[in-house]
Amino acid sequence: VRFILRQPSPVWLHFTIEELQIFPPGQKNPQKDFPSWLSQLTPPEQPASLHG
Secondary structure, three states: OOOOOHHHHHHHHOOHHHHHHOOOOOOOOOOOOOOOOHOOOOOOOOOOOOOO
């Protein structure tokens, strides 16, 4: 198993492996309450495909 970690959001200053949550296949992640500012962020642009 290989993990490639990237900073999930430019708003997050620190991101550590302890913050990862892994769920068994087929199990949905539990409902979480997110701050309102987090839901208003625009998604980053997708990087160019390396396979094309």
